[in-house]
Amino acid sequence: MKSILAMSLMLLCVVAWASGAPWYRWQNTVDKTIMCTQNSPGEFWVRYQGPFMESNCKHAGYPQ
Numbered sequence: 507m508k509s510i511l512a513m514s515l516m517l518l519c520v521v522a523w524a525s526g527a528p529w530y531r532w533q534n535t536v537d538k539t540i541m542c543t544q545n546s547p548g549e550f551w552v553r554y555q556g557p558f559m560e561s562n563c564k565h566a567g568y569p570q
């Protein structure tokens with residue numbers, strides 16, 4: 507029982523220190539459109555700018 511409690515507390519600490527993933531501007535290589543997302547939108551997209559702190563890609567940096 508104590509080991510389960512200890513493991514639960516350790517997991518809680520790890521989650522408490524986790525931060526959000528950075529956002530990037532991605533550009534479509536076909537039609538040059540730009541979008542802001544954390545992951546690549548697909549095959550024809552390349553990372554254009556970043557990292558940014560929020561989903562509208564206006565403040566440069568890494569999320570806290």
